[in-house]
Amino acid sequence: MSFLLVFAIVLAIGLAAFVAGRQRARAQDDGTVKPHSRAHYHGWWAFLTGVVPAVLFLAAWDIGASAYLNSHIHSALPADVADGTVAQEDLAAGLVKSLASGLRKLDSQTLSALPSSFAELQPMLAAKGVALAPDTQDYMIPIATEANRVSDRLGMISAVVSVGLALIGVGFGLRGISPRARARNNVEKVMLWSLLGASTLAILTTIGIVLSMLFQTIAFFEKVPLSNFFFGTVWDPRFAAAGAGASEGQFGLIPLLAGTLYIAFVALLVAVPIGLMSAVYMSEYAAPKVRAVVKPALELLAGIPTIVYGIFALVTLGPFLRDISAALTGGTPFIQAQSILTAGLVMGVMLIPVVSSLSDDIITAVPRAMRDGSLGLGATRSETIKRVILPAALPGIVGAILLTASRAIGETMIVVLAAGVAANLTLNPFEAMTTITVKIVNQLTGDLEFNTPQTLVAFALGITLFALTLVMNIVALYIVRKYREQYE
Amino acid sequence: MTDISLDTLTTSAARPRRDIGIKKRYAAERRFRLYGVLAIAVGLAFLGVMLTSIISKGYTAFWQTTVTLAINFDEKVIDPSNKRATDPNVLITANYPKLAEAALIEKLGIDPNDKAEVRKLKGFLSDSSRVQLRAIVAADPSVIGTTRNVDILAAANMDSAFKGQIDLEVPESRRKVSDQQVEWMNKLKAEGVMAEHFNTGLFSYGASSRPETSGVGVALIGSFYMMVIVLLLALPIGVAASIYLEEFAKKSRFTDLIEVNINNLAAVPSIVFGLLGLAVFINFLGLPRSASFVGGLVLTLMTLPTIIIATRAALAAVPPSIRSAALGLGASKMQMVFQHILPLAAPGILTGTIIGLARALGETAPLLLIGMVAFVADYPKTPFDPATALPVQIYMWANEAERAFVERMSGAIIILLIFLMAMNIVAIVLRRRFERRW
Amino acid sequence: MNIMTEKSLDDAVNAEMNARSNEIIKMRGDKVTVHYGDKQALFGVDLDVRQNQVTALIGPSGCGKSTFLRCLNRMNDTIDSASVGGKITLDNEDIYDPKIDVVELRARVGMVFQKPNPFPKSIYENVAYGPRIHGLAKNKAELDIIVEKSLQKAALWNEAKDRLNEPGTGLSGGQQQRLCIARAIAVSPEVILMDEPCSALDPIATAKVEELIDELRENYTIVIVTHSMQQAARVSQRTAMFHLGYLVEEGATDKMFTNPDDKRTQDYITGRFG
Incomplete structure (x- = not known):
């Protein structure tokens, strides 16, 4: 029985319990005792006692069953496959799984007299609309049949137990109904727990991020020494030789980190003055009517996906800068189409609204009394801004710039399209450099084999990036919070 | 006033003026203003150039x-x-x-x-x-x-x-x-x-090696599946988490930890979520690669902080008097939240959700890592079938050399921007219409 | 130190003007009206401010006294929705005349606010701020003198002289307010406007500031908005009573508190409303 079907049955039992519970509670209300909870709370309580344990069991069983089935298939693979590379083994297991799900389409009569060669089986499956990879082997057919049998048995057990649990739970819930039973409190307690559960998802996500990357990173460092990664100045992972040997390829972080920081620096050079000045103008000078038009327009810049900025850099700005530089020297362009300058410029523009909206919040948090104090002494507006407001807002602005820098470092699509893929170490902003994020994308797109250093390095890069931005974010958020508290 | 005429009053005479450098200071003032105008002009000009460049390349598609x-x-x-x-x-x-x-x-x-x-x-x-x-x-x-x-x-x-x-x-x-x-x-x-x-083919075709028969059909369906998944998961979970943190949680080290986590997750680079999706959903849980289901899960995790932050702000904006009124009538705290606070906060929550969805719709990087850069010609029938997403389709066309693909790519960007614009306008209208009526 | 005896040009002028007469009109409001958007806050107020005297503006909250005060150095300009009608003169010059520069005006008509609002800078920098922006000191030595003298006049020098480089926000509330007064004095204004300067202070700090106001009268013309009847009686020579945006009555403080002409003033002073 399928997961969804069992789930639907459990749900149906629960709904029936709801109706029955409500009915029972109403019937009990003869007007002599004031009921503690209204009838529908009794219904919901019966629903919850039935559904929650059954569904929890069903989910746990399903995850366990698929893990068991997986190991079952792996252990059944012939020795020569199992002894091969992990990738080969995974591939074979994948073929068995698709064969197994294909076999489910056949009727029982055909199944009882299954041909033992895949060549005979293939047309039978094709007639049912099942297309299978041609390198499916004959030995996989019995494994697949066996896997289906095991999975059927596991499914049957789970169905019986879940439905049983649901019925027992419903019985328990319904029996407890009495006028003074605190059904509402019980229901609300369950709700509170689920609210709490939802809010812990944030922690689980962080843990998931750290753990998932940590395991792969450890696997990477088992194959490549730490110093090679952190202090290496050459990035040459040798894709072609992937799988040929773990020691091949060089995974130096330095050129990627340098490119990341350089591009982020150029971007901040663009974004900070422009963003800050527009925030100042918006909050201190612009007439309300102007603000009503210009502010959403600038916010529009923030709403445009980064891929669009990247495309603009790739298709329009990069070639434009190259042609201009070619025209200036009269032939050879000194700005490459993909360059630090192009990527930095476009990323800078993307960050303008980030800087301006963050610093707008910061500037408006400076109390009005500060402004009045300065204006009342006869300072002009710009003197007030330059000498009182900005110095007062400085810590907050530093926090905002840090947050923006963390955005710049983690930005992916603009640099993938505009910065280039060559891991150079250069100071010339007209040349191409690459970044950590570009390499994460490069190493993980296309056909990949897990467990090679070439793909695992992406996780080492990822955890580096995560740690870098985490520190910046936490420091920035701390500064901004302290800053706000000061004026609250 | 009447008594002024009774006194023998004189008016003070103007005294010698001090030189406080007015001219220079006003010149500085004007320069400063000009920098402000220039900064905004640069931002808007870039926006204008970018949109013009894309539209002029793409409208023919x-x-x-x-x-x-x-x-x-x-x-x-x-x-x-x-x-x-x-x-x-x-x-x-x-x-x-x-x-x-x-x-x-x-x-x-x-x-x-x-x-x-x-x-x-x-x-x-x-x-x-x-x-x-x-x-x-x-x-x-x-x-x-x-x-x-x-x-x-x-x-x-x-x-x-x-x-x-x-x-x-x-x-x-x-x-x-x-x-x-x-x-x-x-x-x-x-x-x-x-x-x-x-x-019409631009909207209905899938991937193709021939520009004239390639379109965003598959990508639109993939993006649609993902948006539905994000909405179905992120909205209830986000609202539940916000309600807990804003209305029930007592200040403790645990809630502080949750709060720091949420604020930090909002600033984690999106590509890190892609790595999480690849390692956990695909490698560990064995979900299919290239599937919009996995894409939806990754985008849900990415969107959650946005929704939580917006929802908490909306909940906090509901005045305490309404809480006291509900509690004073004998409602339980849970009833107060779900029957009084939540409906009042709904417009704010909706606005935050739409903005979160818009961000998710334009997100590309994490989807590349979970294998949605795939050549998919057939419509995905379920969220578990291979699919692409609109921004990923744009990225794939960006890597094609042929001129006609650039046209398609720009056309696809226009479609994406129209969707985003529509979502943002809805959010703005909602915000305007329901802005604090108490 | 000879700074103690040295008097600036402005102080000399002030003293001389003071010697000539006690009854010179420094500022005059003529049918002053103020609108905030559609709402009218002041209705045709005629009021004279006399030189080297303290004029107190009293009245229940929302009566327009602070609004009037803010008109005197055009602080209402900073509020987008505010519009001012009528005529206000300083030394017989219309301060709303387009030829008059607001920066110059505010350098002549200084302001001290309700809540002490020192800048998040050192004590020295707070006081030096005004002279710096207006270029009143040619060099550091002159600036030092101005700072010291201003702090002395604000009766803060003894408390602050050893901590000039500490942040002004670290002072106590009363000290902060005297710092703000020193900051205003440092610009050598002719008129000082004070908007309920003691409302955020404790009684001891209030007494100190009141004493200071009385001393400052020698060199400056002062307009003070206050909630407290006693304060108006203690520090001012003339009092103006506002109610609902109208000027009810204006006259010598002694007379106002003993024998007011208007019933409303009497009611307010005796505490029937307010």
Whole structure:
């Protein structure tokens, strides 16, 4: 029985319990005792006692069953496959799984007299609309049949137990109904727990991020020494030789980190003055009517996906800068189409609204009394801004710039399209450099084999990036919070 | 006042003025203002240039050149040995482009036996005629032997030439359409046989190696699945988490930890979520690669902080008087939240959700890592089938060299931006309409 | 130190003007009206401010006294929705005349606010701020003198002289307010406007500031808005009573508190409303 079907049955039992519970509670209300909870709370309580344990069991069983089935298939693979590379083994297991799900389409009569060669089986499956990879082997057919049998048995057990649990739970819930039973409190307690559960998802996500990357990173460092990664100045992972040997390829972080920081620096050079000045103008000078038009327009810049900025850099700005530089020297362009300058410029523009909206919040948090104090002494507006407001807002602005820098470092699509893929170490902003994020994308797109250093390095890069931005974010958020508290 | 006239009052005389450098200071003031105006102008100018560049490159993608030809479904071409009754494969493998070519030869009045002339027709019509004509025959085999008018797509290069995007000044050998083809094109255009139509295919086709038959159909469905998944998961979970943190949680180290986590997750680079998706959902839980389900899960985790932050702000904006009123009437805290606070906060929550969804819709990087950069030609029937997403499709076209793909890419960007704009406008309207009415 | 005896040009002028007469009109409001958007806050107020005297503006909250005060150095300009009608003169010059520069005006008519609002800078920098922006000191030595003298006049020098480089926000509330007064004095204004300067202070700090106001009268013309009847009686020579945007009555403080002409003034002073 399928997961969804069992789930639907459990749900149906629960709904029936709801109706029955409500009915029972109403019937009990003869007007002599004031009921503690209204009838529908009794219904919901019966629903919850039935559904929650059954569904929890069903989910746990399903995850366990698929893990068991997986190991079952792996252990059944012939020795020569199992002894091969992990990738080969995974591939074979994948073929068995698709064969197994294909076999489910056949009727029982055909199944009882299954041909033992895949060549005979293939047309039978094709007639049912099942297309299978041609390198499916004959030995996989019995494994697949066996896997289906095991999975059927596991499914049957789970169905019986879940439905049983649901019925027992419903019985328990319904029996407890009495006028003074605190059904509402019980229901609300369950709700509170689920609210709490939802809010812990944030922690689980962080843990998931750290753990998932940590395991792969450890696997990477088992194959490549730490110093090679952190202090290496050459990035040459040798894709072609992937799988040929773990020691091949060089995974130096330095050129990627340098490119990341350089591009982020150029971007901040663009974004900070422009963003800050527009925030100042918006909050201190612009007439309300102007603000009503210009502010959403600038916010529009923030709403445009980064891929669009990247495309603009790739298709329009990069070639434009190259042609201009070619025209200036009269032939050879000194700005490459993909360059630090192009990527930095476009990323800078993307960050303008980030800087301006963050610093707008910061500037408006400076109390009005500060402004009045300065204006009342006869300072002009710009003197007030330059000498009182900005110095007062400085810590907050530093926090905002840090947050923006963390955005710049983690930005992916603009640099993938505009910065280039060559891991150079250069100071010339007209040349191409690459970044950590570009390499994460490069190493993980296309056909990949897990467990090679070439793909695992992406996780080492990822955890580096995560740690870098985490520190910046936490420091920035701390500064901004302290800053706000000061004026609250 | 009346008593002023009673006193003998004089008015103070003007005293010598101090020099406080007014002129210089006002010049500085004006300069400072100018910097502000310039900063905004730079931002808006960039926005303008970028949008203009994309729209001017992309708007032509919404039109497509077709050639209306009287196709003779010639039995001799489709089924020369008359075996279709017994072998259904005959109708599938028949040489349909030949029919289209024959019709074009006839239309242009070329001698079918003049091999040199006929060869020049190569690359005039799209090879998609195979699929198109096969579908007509499959739907109604009785057309065989009859003649019917069919709109055949022009090949991508002819489409570009027809739209005037190919510079005819360039020597013939260095451009992709020959002089003869241009001449035929002009002839067909004058007859009204070759014309531009609204390009519905852009919205319905999937991935294709031929620009004229590639579109964002699969990507739209993939993006749609993902948005539904994000909405179904992120909204309830986000609202539940916000309610807990804003209304129930007591200040403790645990809630502080949750709070720091949420604020930090909002600033984690999106690509890190892609790594999480790859390692946890695909490798550990064994979910399929390239599936919109996994994409939806990754985007949900990414969108959650945005929704939580917006929802908490909306909940906090509901005045305490309403809370006291509800509690004072004997409602439990849970009833107060769900019956009074939540409905009042709903517009704010909705606005935050829409903005979160818009961000998720434009997100590309994490989807690359979970394998959504795939060549998918068929519509995904379920969220577990391979699919792409709109921004990923744009990214894939960006890596194609052909001019016609750049046009498609820009067209797809326009579609994406229209969706985002619509979502943002809805959010703004909601915010305006329901802005704090208490 | 000879700074103690040295008097600036402005102080000399002030003293001389003071010697000539006690009854010179420094500022005059003529049918002053103020609108905030559609709402009218002041209705045709005529009021004279006399030189080297303290004029107190009293009245219940929302009566327009602070609004009037803010008109005197055009602080209402900073509020987008505010519009001012009528005429206000300083030394017989219309301060709303387009030829008059608001920066110059505010350098002549300084302001001290309700809540002490020192800038988040050192004590020295707070006081030096005004002279710096207006270029009143040619060099550091002159600036030092101005700072010291201003702090002395604000009766803060003894408390602050050893901590000039500490942040002004670190002072106590009363000290902060005297710092703000020193900051205003440092610009050598002719008129000082004070908007309820003691409302955020404790009684001891209030007494100190009141004492200071009385001393400052020698060199400056002062307009003070206050909630407290006693304060108005203690520090001012003339009092103006506002109610609902109208000027009810204006006259010598002694007379106002003993024998007011208007029933409303009497009611307010005796605490019937307010």
